[in-house]
Amino acid sequence: MTDKFRVRFAPSPTGELHVGNARTALFNWMFARHHKGTFILRIEDTDETRSALAYQVNLLSDLQWLGLDWDEGPHKGGAYGPYKQSERLAIYAEHLKKLEKANLVYPCYCTEEELEEERQALILSKRMPRYLGKCRDLTAKQRREKEAAGRKPSFRFKVPELIIEFTDLIRGTMKFDSAAIGDFIIVRSNGMPAYNFAVVIDDFLMDITHVIRGEDHLSNTALQIMLYQAFGFMPPVFAHHSLILGRDRAKLSKRHGSVSVGEFRSQGILPAALMNYLGLLGSSFTEAREILNREEMIADFSLERASKSGAVFSEEKLRWLNAVYIRQSSADDLLEMLHPFLKEAGIDTSLLNVDKLNPIIDLVKNDITTLAEIGSNINIFFDEKYSMSSEAKHVLEKEGALNVVKTFAAYLQETNAADSDLYPAGIKYVKEKTGAGGRDLFMPIRAALTGKVHGPELDKIFALIGKDATLKRIKAIL
RNA sequence: GGUCCCAUCGUCUAGUGGUUAGGACGCUGGCCUCUCACGCCGGAGACAGGAGUUCAACUCUCCUUGGGACUACCA
Structure with a gap:
């Protein structure tokens, strides 16, 4: 194993930061800090239609709010940049050429409609829906004809026949048969790299040593390893942690209620409480207690203690932890965080001096579970309320x-x-x-x-x- | 359908062949001479099922069942 530790969190700016992703970020961050390694933030914005700058801004601020500071990435720089995939297009093009030269890739002229038809037909005949390689053996002449007809090709990787094996740090030995995998697209017809292609190149070029991510990427790993082999790259160590589940044990999503960091933030959950809870969920610490600050979490973190099975998100327990953190906080620290909530409650904090407010907060903090509850509890101290x-x-x-x-x-x-x-x-x-x-x-x-x-x-x-x-x-x- | 992953109280977990199966949230009884909360003391509550292996299985193996993820020109 390596003695160097470079890990990354690579979100796509296509929505609010989900607690599941925040937990992945936390695991990577704790791993890096624990091993005195490097935590890298990379923005995967190759989906032009879904990515938005506003989401990216939001993402960074949520991460900062949680205190997950990165060593390399946007606003920070680093020797392995750029850290936004949309700024790395030339790199991907260059790597596509390498594979073309090695004859490991071919242009595919199928339209999305044609592919969808093929897929449906396979499903109907109860066969596995996958690309069957229609364009794999097109002649040069056929390709010229398609181009002349105005079709823009995507590029597919020629999946070799082999058994892919790798060791997952959390799950042990994983084995996949490439026979079940169709030739997959690595560059889309609009010229943008596809996920599996870009990650492999970036992770290698950024010298990532450990890829820690959700279990939902487990099967992608097989495709990625084939790409590592095609490039002659040494793959990193993989670790796939379990997913956060909703009450019904399905992957936590919007229909389960609050799922984004931003939502919890505006409900008055403290960043330290959310961090602590996420660190506890689907994992455990060796300490016999559950309330740990960030230094203690870092010191005690180990991937070996990450659970293999999915964990149901309990808002109840989060709220309990939050109340504990509120009670433990000083009035000064609370006041800082309380500002927007007091304002919302119609209390003009600029008119009040801290000497008057602090003792009130010290008293009221024992009765609130979230910062948003401050209004209804503090009103009794103000005549006008x-x-x-x-x-x-x-x-x-x-x-x-x-x-x-x-x-x-x-x-x-x-x-x-x-x-x-x-x-x-x-x-x-x-x-x-x-x-x-x-x-x-x-x-x-x-x-x-x-x-x-x-x-x-x-x-x-x-x-x-x-x-x-x-x-x-x-x-x-x- | 296919591939893969997973399985201890309702939930999050400890457990690594021999334990009265421990803790936390939640629920609940009592105490703290105003309430709610906090705190303290107690209670109910789990090894999915079946075969093996073994003197001995929650722990190892296999099967069944159940749950989940993936199966996109999204990441």
């Missing part, structure tokens, strides 16, 4: 409830106790004066103070709201 829920109203309608609230207000107005004593002394006073205790004592005060029946400890709430606001709120009720 204060509102009475129907449950709270109900509490105040109970026998004696209003009297408790009134007595509390009366105490606050008359006392000259120090601020820190206000709440405990007030409660004691109300208890003695009204005889109320437990639920009957605290719930009316909670309802009056916050307009809600749930929330953090009352003494802490009171300390943050203060005497004046409390009196104002009670007056509004009476």
